[in-house]
Amino acid sequence: MIQRILILSFFLFTVIGKGYSQFIYSPDLQCVVNDNVNGNVTLYWTIPNNACGAFVNYTVYASQNPAGPFSQLAQITTASQTSYVHTNALASSNTWYYYIVTNASCPGATQLSSDTVNNLNPAIPEIVNVDVTPGGDVIMNWQADASPQTHGYVIFYYLPNGNAVPFDTVYGRFTTTCMDINGDPTTQSLVYTVAAFDSCQKFSAFNTNPHNTIYMTGGIASCENQVNMAWNAYHNWPQGVKEYQIWVSTNNGIQTLAGSVDSNTLTYNYTGFTDGDSLCLTVRAVSAADTNVVSNSNLLCLKATVVQIPSYLYMTNATVDMSKHIQITWTIDTIAELIFYKINRSVNNVTFDPADQLSVPSPLLWFQTYIDSGDVLPEKNPYYYSVTAFDSCQHIFESDTVKTVSLQGELYDYYVSHLTWNDFELPYATVIRQNLYRNYGNGYQLIKTFVPGENEYSDSLQQFVNAEGIFCYRIEAVYYLQLPNGFKDTLSSWSNEQCIIHRPIIYIPNAFAPYGVNNVFKPTIIYGDPQGYVMTLFNRWGGEVFTTNDPNTGWDGTDHGKPAQMGGYAYLIQFYANDGVKVERKGIVLLVK
Secondary structure, three states: OOHHHHHHHHHHHHHHHHHOOEEEEOOEEEEEEOOOOOOOOEEEOOOOOOOOOEEEEEEEEEEOOOOOOOOEEEEEEEOOOOOOEEHHHHHHOOOOEEEEEEEOOOOOOOOOOOOEOOOOOOOOOOEEEEOOOOOOOEEEEEOOOOOOOOOEEEEEEEOOOOOEEEHHHHHHOOOOOEOOOOOOOOOOOOEEEEEEEEOOOOOOOOOOOOOOOOOOEEEEEEOOOOOEEOOOOOOOOOOOEEEEEEEEEOOOOOOOEEEEEEEEEEEEEEHHHHHHHHEHHHHHHHEOOOOOOOOOOOEEEEEEOOOOOOEEEEEEEEEOOOOEEEEEEEEEEEOEEEEEEEEEEEEEOOEEEEEEEOOOOOOOOOEEEEEEOOOOOOOOOEEEEEEEEEEOOOOEOOOOOOOOOEEEEEEEEEOEEEEEEEEOOOEEEEEEEEEEEEEOOOOOOEEEEEEEOEEEEEEEEEEEEEOOEEEEEEEEEEEEOOOOOOOOEEEEOOOOOEEOOOOOEEOOEEEEOOOOOOOOOOEEEOOEEEEEEEEEEEEOOEEEEEEEOOOOOOOOOOOOOEOOOOEEEEEEEEOOOOOOEEEEEEEEEEOOO
């Protein structure tokens, strides 16, 4: 038949080239129907429109082989006849091929033959692919049926039990695509198949190798900073799936290839985005037989929400206040999405214990402060602090460590306070100087500056004999901090207040002369503000001759208003020093005249 068409085409070209334009048209064979009861085959055609000359007959040719040879089966002399019964055809063969020509009195006209048709049902169409459009419709494509008598196609939903439910019909042998606007590929995978039919309503079986849409699901895994995708496999390409490709559009941009996986992998974790991006993702199956044949999944669009982690977390200070509380500060990247902080404290920089847990303010502060008012004794030892930040994903972010300055002191000797302290320590900090301040009752004053590494000092107190005897000190570590995040400043870390109480120094005369130079008996108290002061004097028989509660009032040598006799008198002096310790002195004073 193909050879006949080529010869005819060449002949047509030759005739047209010579100027002839008349043709003898053949009937259009519509369909061929088997009568399995009687064994007959009936041909149906439409009458051709021939105006070139008188009708002679229709000649029907038949063969049991599509390539021939074809034999004349019948000549039909009635021009209006539109069918012919091939009697007992099925007795000799189940398959017959036919074509028909028109004979007419048209000298020089070209005789055309009909298509070659057969008595078989239309062939089962071969499915090319099913594809999901960005708008959520499904397009199914198949190959044109090989049967010339194919009149159209029926499209089916293929069910899990192997049955098929028709939902659409398309007409025309070369109409090989259908759009399903009713199915929803965004909620499930839809499975499709197709069957062909001719104008006599003979149907092929539906294709039992259906093709399915790819249904892809996914969501943002905010803690992992990725989109987790999963989909079903695409089935029934002749050589299977070559690969699955992941295509992504970001912020309404064009889709680009983000990655691919092999045919056995049905998941993908996409990470190429930033917080707040609008993403639309598609999975595309690629045929192993023809990479131009693809199937796209449904479009998954979502907003990227990522739990932001801090790019830095640095301690910036640890300083002791006048209440012996320790104030720590740190700086953190404010892009972070945190839920709480843990304050960590240590006395050895090895074992840290939780000091407290803090909720995170909203909005997040660049600098955060915490005051440790717990069971801390900064005058006993330095403390180490760090901060741990937690987000909703339980990601943990550790700061560096800062060390406080602990100032310790003691009364080294009369009139000498001895002080020691440790260096202030903080990464990215450079200590410039250490200032020592003293307060003996009139406010803190700078008394000396030290370079880093100088950590002790003996302070002479002899010039302060008129003070109350309480000497308090603080160390200020002045440092320059320059962090990797660009922050820089000159800051101070203060030690604890260390107070040294000088015990009272008491000078008691052993004699006095009421009418001489030392005419009053009283003690001289240095570094003291006596509390509960009592001084009592007794004669040799134990009788009380004088008493006072005023440390500035002395005994003038009288006994109940009369001059006392010369001789020794016992005294008892009692009071409480500044540190609460009871002071008591006993002795004999000699009254002379």
